[in-house]
Amino acid sequence: MKTCLIVDDSRVIRKVARQIFEAIGYVCEDAENGQVALDACKAKLPDFILLDWNMPVMNGMEFLHALRQLPGGDRPSVVFCTTENDLGHIQEAMGAGANEYIMKPFDADIIRGKLEQLGLIEN
Amino acid sequence: MKPEDFELFSTLVKQRSGLVLTPEKAYLLESRLFPVARKHSLKSLEDMAQSLRARREETLMFDITEAMTTNESFFFRDQKPFTLFQKTLLPRLLTARAAKKQIRIWSAAASSGQEAYSLAMICAEEAAKLQGWKIDIIGTDLSREMVTRAKTGIYSQFEVQRGLPVTHLVKYFQQIAGDKWQIKDNIRQMVQFREGNLLTDFGVAGPFDIVFCRNVLIYFDLPTKTRVLAAINGVMPPDGFLVLGGAETVLGVSDAFKIVTGEHGLYVGASFDVAQLAATK
Numbered sequence: 163m164k165t166c167l168i169v170d171d172s173r174v175i176r177k178v179a180r181q182i183f184e185a186i187g188y189v190c191e192d193a194e195n196g197q198v199a200l201d202a203c204k205a206k207l208p209d210f211i212l213l214d215w216n217m218p219v220m221n222g223m224e225f226l227h228a229l230r231q232l233p234g235g236d237r238p239s240v241v242f243c244t245t246e247n248d249l250g251h252i253q254e255a256m257g258a259g260a261n262e263y264i265m266k267p268f269d270a271d272i273i274r275g276k277l278e279q280l281g282l283i284e285n
Numbered sequence: 286m287k288p289e290d291f292e293l294f295s296t297l298v299k300q301r302s303g304l305v306l307t308p309e310k311a312y313l314l315e316s317r318l319f320p321v322a323r324k325h326s327l328k329s330l331e332d333m334a335q336s337l338r339a340r341r342e343e344t345l346m347f348d349i350t351e352a353m354t355t356n357e358s359f360f361f362r363d364q365k366p367f368t369l370f371q372k373t374l375l376p377r378l379l380t381a382r383a384a385k386k387q388i389r390i391w392s393a394a395a396s397s398g399q400e401a402y403s404l405a406m407i408c409a410e411e412a413a414k415l416q417g418w419k420i421d422i423i424g425t426d427l428s429r430e431m432v433t434r435a436k437t438g439i440y441s442q443f444e445v446q447r448g449l450p451v452t453h454l455v456k457y458f459q460q461i462a463g464d465k466w467q468i469k470d471n472i473r474q475m476v477q478f479r480e481g482n483l484l485t486d487f488g489v490a491g492p493f494d495i496v497f498c499r500n501v502l503i504y505f506d507l508p509t510k511t512r513v514l515a516a517i518n519g520v521m522p523p524d525g526f527l528v529l530g531g532a533e534t535v536l537g538v539s540d541a542f543k544i545v546t547g548e549h550g551l552y553v554g555a556s557f558d559v560a561q562l563a564a565t566k
């Protein structure tokens with residue numbers, strides 16, 4: 163079974179995202195900031211990470227850089243999911259090694275579509 | 286709504302677009318036609334029916350029909366047909382049309398243009414192979430509003446995230462406002478959009494080597510499907526390709542086309558030798 167880590171400082175978003183991923187058949191964990199997420203990744207790398215940008219303690223970009231330095235840290239697919247919706251942020255994220263990018267608000271269709279494109283689920 | 290008014294509206298819509306409205310859809314009819322009545326300064330749907338009985342005014346009939354169309358679409362919808370286009374159909378036509386160096390593609394019932402632009406983006410990705418080729422991509426739709434939208438190539442933040450990889454967003458779109466994105470001119474210029482009705486003259490002249498006609502036949506009754514498929518066959522060369530939506534088929538509907546085993550959604554003319562296709566792969 164595929165595993166997913168949801169990183170967002172909003173409890174509501176974590177809950178909504180979890181429902182979507184569990185419906186697809188993922189086993190989910192969540193984290194309220196980049197530091198908590200990084201500790202979780204050091205313990206065990208998930209297959210997929212849904213990542214907010216602006217968070218206290220450690221933001222999404224800092225987390226992504228740290229993740230990609232970990233042994234095997236290049237493996238998880240990372241999809242940013244943020245209110246930052248300008249071209250500059252998208253390019254910065256992709257340049258830093260994100261695999262996809264979602265601009266909030268999102269819905270189940272958008273998430274499913276992105277997972278299909280990444281080859282993580284069949285359509 | 287009075288049964289005779291429902292009958293009047295549904296007959297009109299069926300005749301003009303092919304769309305079949307069953308009485309359970311009366312609520313849909315009401316919610317969609319109310320704004321049309323408003324626009325024409327009619328107080329109720331009953332008044333609108335009365336007015337139509339008195340005079341069959343073209344603009345009113347047009348607006349009623351347009352309002353009843355379902356225009357949902359998204360980029361790279363279902364993904365597989367687009368992979369098929371890129372990996373199988375395009376290579377096959379690059380061989381078959383090598384003398385003419387021209388391929389004509391029709392997105393029939395194009396709605397707001399996502400399908401046609403998805404095909405254009407694939408052609409842009411394959412630009413190296415298409416050097417010196419003329420690729421025509423034409424989108425048609427019954428709905429004037431959709432054709433106008435498609436031509437602008439402007440989509441909401443929501444629309445550009447449904448089915449479109451972010452790499453394509455970055456490469457082929459420009460952000461024109463916080464949550465509005467417009468397809469870039471080089472892609473927009475590859476596609477033409479026109480009003481056209483599948484039940485009449487299509488609004489475009491063939492021949493078309495590839496026809497995408499997806500998620501529109503599902504709204505038609507059997508005789509209409511058969512008729513439209515025959516007419517589409519009439520604007521395709523014997524070695525052309527037809528792509529239908531996931532819930533559509535020619536089986537039991539039309540002898541003009543046959544299925545291609547193993548390629549869901551792909552159909553070829555009855556006389557086409559499918560082995561040729563396998564040879565390209």
Ligand SMILES: C[S@@+](CC[C@H](N)C(=O)[O-])C[C@H]1O[C@@H](n2cnc3c(N)ncnc32)[C@H](O)[C@@H]1O
Binds near residue numbers: 304357394425431482
């Ligand atoms: C659900 S959309 C499909 C859009 C696109 N092909 C796709 O699959 O995403 C159906 C479209 O068919 C158009 N349509 C319905 N009846 C039609 C007709 N008789 N001739 C041309 N277009 C028609 C509607 O206006 C609508 O935009």
